[in-house]
Amino acid sequence: MEPTKPEPPVTPVPVVPPPVVESVPTIESLPIVTPAVAPVPTTPEIKSKVPFSPKQLLDRIKALPRKIKILSGVAVFLLVLVILLMTTDPGRRVRNTLLPSPSPVPTETTQLPEIFDPSPYADDPEIKDIERKLSEYDKAMNAVQLREDTLRPPTLDWNVDFKKN
Numbered sequence: 001m002e003p004t005k006p007e008p009p010v011t012p013v014p015v016v017p018p019p020v021v022e023s024v025p026t027i028e029s030l031p032i033v034t035p036a037v038a039p040v041p042t043t044p045e046i047k048s049k050v051p052f053s054p055k056q057l058l059d060r061i062k063a064l065p066r067k068i069k070i071l072s073g074v075a076v077f078l079l080v081l082v083i084l085l086m087t088t089d090p091g092r093r094v095r096n097t098l099l100p101s102p103s104p105v106p107t108e109t110t111q112l113p114e115i116f117d118p119s120p121y122a123d124d125p126e127i128k129d130i131e132r133k134l135s136e137y138d139k140a141m142n143a144v145q146l147r148e149d150t151l152r153p154p155t156l157d158w159n160v161d162f163k164k165n
Contacts, residue, residue, distance in 0.1 A: 121127055
């Protein structure tokens with residue numbers, strides 16, 4: 001092998017940029033761009049606007065961990081509760097929307113008319129007999145003892161002591 005000779009050092013030479021020519025672009029100098037036309041999909045290739053079906057959504061929900069299901073259920077419940085509380089006013093008393101109708105004011109009559117025989121049959125012996133039988137029946141009904149003391153439950157001893165002897 002031959003010994004290699006060291007190369008002489010390179011002296012840097014300043015690089016001069018090319019002169020800048022300001023020119024206004026013309027229509028002819030601009031590149032021609034042709035728009036790319038995408039093929040129009042046919043009916044079988046059109047995808048549904050829904051990203052996934054309800055069955056897929058249910059499968060995704062079933063795949064979630066149990067803790068996330070519980071937390072999301074509590075969050076939904078609290079959201080519904082907050083919406084209900086915002087739409088109702090729980091602190092206000094319910095006011096009666098029905099106004100009482102004005103009733104006639106009672107007036108005192110100074111003189112009552114005398115009542116004579118109410119009916120020509122008031123002194124009839126059959127009517128008097130019916131009145132007598134009704135009064136006897138009423139007295140008999142009031143005399144009946146409906147309470148049966150032998151059927152009552154016995155009285156309880158209320159003096160109960162739970163202390164140990």
